[in-house]
Amino acid sequence: MKIDFDDLRREIFASRWLAGVDRTDAQRFLATLSPNRFAASAFRNRGPQPLLQPRGGVPEAFAQKRLMHSLHEAGSDFVPLTIDSHSRLGDFEVAEALLRRSEAEGVPLLNGFPLVNHGVAVCRDILMGLECPVSLRHGTPDARLLVEVALAGGVTEIEGGGLTYSLPYSRDSNLEETLRNWAYVDRVCAIHSTPERPIHRESFGPLTATLVPPAMVVAVQILELLMAATQGVMSFSVSFGQFGAFEQEAATAAVLRSLGADYCRRFGRGDMEVRLVFHQWMGAFPKDRVKAIGLIAASALTGRAVGADKIVVKTADEAIGLPSVASNCEAVSLVKYLYGIEQGHGSASSPEIEAERELIEAEARAIIEAVLDLGEGDVIRGCVGAISSGIMDIPFSPHEKNANRLVTMRDAAGRIRIRDAGNVPVPRECLIREAELLALRKEGNRPFADLLLKDILVMTGIVL
């Protein structure tokens, strides 16, 4: 779908929040930055250990600067710019009022950094002196204005996508509009990229992080990769969240890499650099601090064992609230320590992993092909149709267009299985296999919803 890009950019730049910023400023500024400020460099030059990415955003500029520098000193390879929830919904006036109050009262009244309100000059200022990539972390259906400010401000990695930042996060965002807005983001990242300094795009694989089957995660990742490829993005990360089942994590990593390469080639973009990002457990965290730290440590080793290029690190405060700087740095240094004490192997394989790999690949391909067929060459059109028909169906999505007919649960080994595919085109032999694996779980006569709750709370340490 061709978009009249220059007109769209002019529209965005008419916003009061970009007053004094020209459409060519970002390009000129980014060219002055050292290649070390670009994600692609970090990935190209990565040693044997995965790169570390924490999350983090606070309202006040100096505090954000201090947070980012502290995280980098603690050992993070990427620093975060995590955006507050009002900004994610485009409520910049509300964010402005809360920012002023936060500054006046000395108390954070926003749960992230209001980048648009702070503006380009402040952004450049707080990033000065950081010799590593800065990554925009958020959950924003319409990120056009946010991304224009970010790029002009020197942010070189943009997380998110039209599917991954709408289906888990909103009830009624218009899906077609959201996908076109993210096509804008992809395109603006592409036009600001050079081979030495590409702007990196990272999709958000965890989705709802609630019993999402690996095949659906893979399908969504590949589709977002293809939508970015269509707009000329040069450097992209597919990602997924820990499932709570090692064999599925290892298998998903392998399938994402092979399908990523296959589909890029098929779409004439074999030149794209595609990386893999692993999110530490994104579901309900244990409240107990010792368990929380144990989970972070175990998850870090899993991420390395499945060959991830980058790990998104959690903190021990996860079940309680927004992490303190100290707790965030503590988690980063813990993971850094673990990656330093022994080398570890880059890949995991076993007959069970191979069996999961085959199953996930067959299911994911079937979903992707159904979406591409539906779109007749237009991936956006395919995605919109696939959601409304339930061909793509994300368990526990709050979105009113999500079909909610795909039903999943854990099997006896804790792996996520498809109990009812709804309208998702899972091949028959795969459905049979899923049912066989599920049949081995025996839990008497407990209500199904209670079993699901138990599956969802698997990492909390609560016995249900």
Place this chain on the structure above:
Amino acid sequence: MVVGPYRVVLGVIGNDIHVVALRLLDIALRDAGIETRNIGVNRFLEEFLEAVETHDAHAVLLSSNNGEAELWCANLRRELERRGKGDILLYIGGTLQIGLGSDADIERKFLAMGFDRVYSRRGMPGEVAQQLLEDLARTHADKTA
């Protein structure tokens, strides 16, 4: 006696998209033979009232997880009474308040606001469904359809 299954409106009230508990309750209620009318997340008082009218509901189940419940549903019982629907069962559950107050205190407060059952950070979905069925049966035992 009520002829046919009971009809229950459920949803998340307020500026809140936490959908997991709501979805589990929907499944549990349906598995218990209740007909659910799930209006989803991020809904407000008026929308619940409208749904009760549209579906001639026997009960309303609210889920709230951002600590703002009182703000959004303090008037629910009164508004239902105004519309002649005062005998509808009202359930609420979730993280109903942030900050001070034990779960027992919170439950007392919401019971005083007119809710029939309150589940402050507790309650398995199957248990809530069973309790609702019992309460509905008892409420309609000596009424005609």
